Amino acid sequence: MPMPLVALSFPVIDPVAVTIGPFAIRWYALAYVAGLLGGWFYAKRLAASARLWEPLRQPKPLDIDDLIVWVALGVVLGGRIGYVLFYNLSAYLAQPLEIFAVWRGGMSFHGGFAGAALAIMLFSRSRGLNALAMLDLASVVAPLGLFFGRLANFINGELWGRPAPDFPYAVVFPHAGPLPRHPSQLYEAFGEGLVLFVIMAFAVNRLGFRRPGLLGGIFVLGYAIARIVCEFFREPDEQLGFLFGSSIQALSGGITMGMLLSVPMAILGLAIIWIAARGYTRPAAAAEPA
Template sequence: MMQYPSIDPVALSIGPLQLHWYGLMYVFAFLAGWLLGRWRASRSWSTWTAEMVDEFVTWAMLGVILGARLGYVLFYDLSAYVADPVEIIRVWNGGMSFHGGLVGVVTASWLWGRRNGRSLLDILDFVAPLVPTGLFFGRIGNFINAELWGKVTDSPLGMIFPGAGPLPRHPSQLYEAGLEGVLTFVILWIYSSRPRPRGAVAGLFGVLYAVSRITVEFFRVPDAQLGYLFAGWVTMGQILCLPLLAAGLWLIWRAYRPGAKA
């Protein structure tokens, strides 16, 4: 069994002000995405400039934060937020949905693309390899908050999480950080290191994320307020991944079909 490294969720306190690690993870995520985006923009094959990346990141930040929070409220715990609407703005307590954030960033990309004359698929192809770094930091934030832990296990990887009882559990946050974050980043970064057919990079991201999330959900305890939705094992996260998986497969097929536009 591994020892859970109990970390104070508050990184820094200055009087009544508190800086939470969960919030810092979002800062690290956007900083990493911005720096990697600027590096991609500097490549000879890129049609982006550093200034375009700077402007887009601002739009993406708003899209991700608003979408992720509203997505969690709508998909996972609507009744609780209706009872206490102020809780919606307490993002440091956790409660961000990847799928809501995805809708938010796609919407922001579409609006920014209309403003700047860029194709939505071209934007998503450029942005997709940057997203796994954000997923990595987000899952580390979940781990520090000791939330979204896994099922009870006798595996050597098991940990006893605060508030999760006396039995060791899968550190599912770390599984997701490894699959959705590190592995997905490596594959996408290598794949996108040279020009690919339009939509292929975005499609590959959709497939990799959906497969990773669906897999880890088998080791993770579902949200208490929802539980399993079907057959004693299907979770909300898995259901929300199915449209993403289908969209990713369709984009890859579309990109590589005969006569596809490069």
């Protein structure tokens, strides 16, 4: 494979951000913290705006404080379980104790998404809040976590892109061999993070939470589209490779597990948007008069 005229060397960034005695704080952990704290701050601002919630019950500041704990647990547990089930089940069955070694990496967004959604629904039921509206709130702030998480993937030199010999800004990653590759982590930070954040900020300002589920559907559809596009530049997981054989790969450029899991997300997002836009999810007391 020909080498490009210009290939960027991977920046030398220590994955450990801070060391305090025997304890090491990694950039990956800080990314989760930044995403959760940024989402918490933004969610509190949105929850404080009565204009966005009328006529639904508005969550209290304490509700948001407690919700962030539930979401954090849902993301971590769901992300880990999703990775074990969909990406490396045979290896974890051979060494089941490795399932608990989360510090070694291995998180699935789709699993984290499902875990967070379940946590939000259970929390909303316990507080008497509209579960779909609270999912909408989480959908508006979620791109912040995605942005910081993908930046951490780049710093760790993991989840790198496919070989790109003709791309002038390809990066030679330290553990991916000598070939320059797409910095797909940065593509995902841009598409799944920044672009989706702007879309959701615009949508919540225009639509509010008055049609429960509508914002969540927009987020699910938007993420699925961004993920499928970025997967064309991302190297598939080594233990899985491309799915469905070489003939499909030749026609499509390669189907990956990330693409496969995103297709039902896109269908679900479209279905939720269709249902919510017609007012079917609005509580009877909040329905507009005929």
